[in-house]
Amino acid sequence: MRLAILGASGHGKVVAEAARLSGWKEIILFDDAWPEILQSGIWEVAGDSTSLVAQQERFDGVVVAIGNNRVRRSCQEFLMAAGFNPVTVFHPSAVISSSAVVGAGSVVLANAVLNASARVGIGTIINTGAVVEHDCIVGSYSHISPNSVLAGGCCVGTEAWIGAGTSIKQLVTVGERVTVGMGSVVLRDVPAGQTVVGVPACPIKPQD
Numbered sequence: 028m029r030l031a032i033l034g035a036s037g038h039g040k041v042v043a044e045a046a047r048l049s050g051w052k053e054i055i056l057f058d059d060a061w062p063e064i065l066q067s068g069i070w071e072v073a074g075d076s077t078s079l080v081a082q083q084e085r086f087d088g089v090v091v092a093i094g095n096n097r098v099r100r101s102c103q104e105f106l107m108a109a110g111f112n113p114v115t116v117f118h119p120s121a122v123i124s125s126s127a128v129v130g131a132g133s134v135v136l137a138n139a140v141l142n143a144s145a146r147v148g149i150g151t152i153i154n155t156g157a158v159v160e161h162d163c164i165v166g167s168y169s170h171i172s173p174n175s176v177l178a179g180g181c182c183v184g185t186e187a188w189i190g191a192g193t194s195i196k197q198l199v200t201v202g203e204r205v206t207v208g209m210g211s212v213v214l215r216d217v218p219a220g221q222t223v224v225g226v227p228a229c230p231i232k233p234q235d
Contacts, residue, residue: 029053030114031079033102034092035060035067038152042092042134043070045118051088076102080109088114090132091150096186096204100168103132103150113150121153130167148185166203184219 030051032043035058043054056072057079058064064072074082079089089111093099103113113132117123120137127141130149135141140158147153148167155173159165163177166185171177175189178197183189187201190209195201200216207213208224217223222231 028087029055029085031082031086031089032056032070032092033076033079033089033106034058034099035064035070035072036092036094038094039092040068040070041136041155042090042116043068045134045136046090046116048119049117055086076105080106080111083110090114090116090134092134094152094170096168096170096188099150099152100186103168124161127159142179154191160197172209 028051030046032039035056039056046054056067056070057074058072059075061072061075066072089106090113091099091102093102115129116134118137121135122140124141124143126143127145129147132150133147135153136155138156139153143161145159145163147165150168151165152170154171157171158176160177160179162179163181165183168185169183169187171189172191174191175193177195180198181195182200184201184203186203187205189207192210193207195213199213202217202219204220205217206222207228211224211228212226213228223229224231
């Protein structure tokens with residue numbers, strides 16, 4: 028089983044390690060910074076996204092491992108248009124309910140928890156130690172950062188970024204493209220496009 032990973036940053040290494048531990052026998056990284064980058068940790072960087080498409084038949088699966096939500100979305104859509112069907116990567120220490128649903132190209136990393144009836148869209152990152160409680164909906168191409176907690180029934184929109192160590196109260200909705208600063212406590216709904224920080228989380232006022 029041979030896996031191609033697009034993205035050779037630190038996140039790419041983390042996803043590669045999770046894939047190795049979950050049973051992928053051969054893992055090769057690609058990155059659009061190639062050939063300036065030929066190695067990422069122990070992982071070979073074999074080419075860019077164009078060369079990945081040219082080698083499509085060599086691989087049993089592909090996943091995009093890029094932290095930036097919009098770039099990850101663009102890359103996954105590029106690969107899907109080229110005929111790839113992105114795979115999910117689950118770290119073996121992740122706890123995933125049998126009733127949870129995880130979309131194509133998403134990754135669930137070490138010690139993360141997806142509880143009963145949680146739903147995660149495509150191309151989404153559930154990062155190390157994150158908890159997505161029962162009946163939560165996490166939109167596509169979003170990022171739930173390490174040690175964040177979504178209490179029951181939360182809804183997180185497409186391309187949202189939930190910073191490390193954030194807590195979101197049950198039944199709260201966080202809109203599309205929202206950024207929540209690390210360590211924040213979100214107690215009420217956040218409209219699309221806002222950036223909120225703090226305890227409790229409040230919008231950042233635009234600078235003059």
